[in-house]
Amino acid sequence: MPARLNAEWQAAGVIRLEFTYKSDTETIPLYGIYPDLFPYVRPQVYAAELDLPRHRNPFAGNLCLIGRSTEYWSTHDRLADLVADQLPKLLTAARRNVGDPSPVPEEDQAEPITGYMPWPVGGGVLVDSAWHIPERTTGGTMTLVAQATDHSFKACVTRIAGDGLELVGLRGLSGVWDHSRTIEGRWVRLASPPRSFEPDALLRAAVEVNPGVLRPDFRNTGRISVDVVGVAFSEDLRPEVTGTGWLFVVRYRQPSATFMVRAGRAGGGDFVERIPELTGLRTKKVLLVGLGGIGAPVAIELIRAGISKLRVIDHDIVEPGPIVRWPLGLLYAGDSKVAALERFAKVNWPYANVVPARLAIGAVREKLDEPSDREQLDTLLDGVDLVFDATAELGIHYLLADLARDRGIPYVEAATKNGAWGGRIARLNSTPGSACRVCLQYALEEVDADPDRQLHVKSGGLHQPLGCADPTFTGAGFDVSSVALAGARLAIGTLLRGVEGGYPEPDWDVATINLRDSSGVATVPIWHTFRLQPHPSCRPPHGH
Incomplete structure (x- = not known):
């Protein structure tokens, strides 16, 4: 696998190697770019002419040869070995039909197309992963609660409608931003995921579905008038599960600007996914x-x-x-x-x-x-x-x-x-x-009398800060x-x-934690726990 060092990139202090991968059935032009912090982190391998449905960044063209975690890359690994070992596996996995039960050596991880897009800081539109938009529904209107500034656009979608579809949105989130306004916007559904993250290209794709969105429908958010076009499409949400992905094209009237805003998943179900x-x-x-x-x-x-x-x-x-x-x-x-x-x-x-x-x-x-x-x-x-x-x-x-x-x-x-x-x-x-609270008090007094379990306390009295009504x-x-x-x-x-x-x-009712020893030296947390039982000395009115 002979490689050529790109002199122009080398002059700029970056190593870029250009080479060709050959198998029995195909020849693929590739290039690899080494990061500044190599060998602690991996180089990236790009296949500009390769069209794959998975395991390739559809915009930048770099390949997912190994998992994203740095644990998959060793400082002793070499780019040539990475390509030789992993590219055949990648091609097999990427070309496998969705739903094919045959085993493939790939990470158990979906690849949402929106995860590849570079996002500007300071904006987002909140959506709900639970929304189901039928493929036959190609667009309609939406209601948003929006906050627009010179530097960001933030909103949540509170309603989606179109072709008999009526979805209640994130109305409970409408009070998140100060100085927000309720506005109307439009949305379309693309037949396939977008192929560009440029806002003008995304808008052109939306116009092909609904020519009416070419003309802005500006709505007042206070100081700034905005037009919002939501773009929906199918994308991977988790392994073997597809759902609706969202992007938003936002146009400002004054100052004139067109930019793309990412979607943030903020439905009730989205908040329990991690817990x-x-x-x-x-x-x-x-x-x-x-x-x-x-x-x-x-x-x-x-x-x-x-x-x-x-x-x-x-x-x-x-x-x-x-x-x-x-x-x-x-x-x-x-x-x-x-x-x-x-x-x-x-x-x-x-x-x-x-x-x-x-x-x-x-x-x-x-x-x-x-x-x-x-x-x-x-x-x-x-x-x-x-x-x-x-x-x-x-x-x-x-x-x-x-x-x-x-x-x-x-x-x-x-x-x-x-x-x-x-x-x-x-x-x-x-x-x-x-056990009741009196039982607990008896138990705590017994703990305080036990040097092995007692709570360590700083000596001296409480401190009264200047002007404070109570010592603390x-x-x-x-x-x-x-x-x-x-x-x-x-x-x-x-x-x-x-x-x-x-x-x-x-499996305990009472716990004492000591963060210092009895002389005040910081230690690892030391816990003493026990189950609380009714205390034999406890009597009414607090009895058990």
Whole structure:
């Protein structure tokens, strides 16, 4: 396989080898380009004249000779061996008919054509993978909620119609972007995937299906008038599965511009593709009390895991200082914590339903027309599947655990101590005969008396930051998060116990994690866990 070194590319500091592959049946011109970081990463082999339905970038022409992961390339490998060993396999696999059961040596990976396209940063149109568009439907209209700026175009499709087709789109995502407008657009379906990623070429392909889209139908998004043409086509979605791929041609009236925008898959089903064990959370409701360094990270984990409804209680305002260990940042300073979380969830995980309740549990009523704590808690507890207590207040622990037990609702609490050298997580199942919060307190006192299991705590008192109304513990956010994440795992495992294929239930009820030894030296996390049993010293009214 003799090769020629391209002198022009060599002068520019790039190695490009041009050669020919010959078999008994064909001759294929090829060239290989070596990356700047060779041999740590592989060279690319291009076949400009080869037309294959798979395993070849249809735009750049490079071949998928080995899997994309760097683990498939060794620093001892050579380009000639790569071609000689892999190209015959590639040709066999690429020319195999879809559905052919004969075994072929290829990665179990689909190759969506849109995955080959270079995308500009700063734009996207959200679609739903669940939409089924019959091949006989060649186009129609669509409704979008769009935000257009000089540098980006972002939108979600809320409706698709055409030839008797009527699909409800992503209406729940319409509040994601500020200053967005509802506009109308058009769409067409191509008989085959596009052969170019240039917007003008894509528009020409759309015009062949519907000549009317050649003339822009500008719609006002505020400062900028836009025309949107969606282009649908069949593409691989996963191995042996085809579906609808999308691209969008966007035209601006002023400043005049035509560009292509990628599609982003954002349907409800798209969000569970990567977390199938958590699908059952879509029917679960949680009451979370306390949105501090433990509660706020737990809330975010529950939201992005797909919890159906999250009711949150806290009375505090977001202060600037604590954001060093609070997840939402300075943008929310001055807002109530519950309102900040609701706002954050709405724009980042819009399928989540966060119900904020700004309530100081245990405060006296200073006005006769104020609802009682009991009434508000009864409402917030109604229908929930789990109570998560992140208040770090012993009195509130007893209160919430009793309210949960009265209703047969599982209860989880999590807290850290001064220094954030570690923390505790505990679960009460709230079933007849099971351990209660008093049982837990007895068990925790026994743990504290055991040098091998006790929680390590920074010596000295709490610290009162300048201008802060209350003393607080010191400690790093990443240490606090270790406790919060364990609490989220326990809560989710509890919510999904008994659900087939769901996230597994932890085999413990109480856990102590130490992140430092007793002298404060950082260690790997050391866990002590146990099942909580009714304690023999426990008596009513908190009895089991």
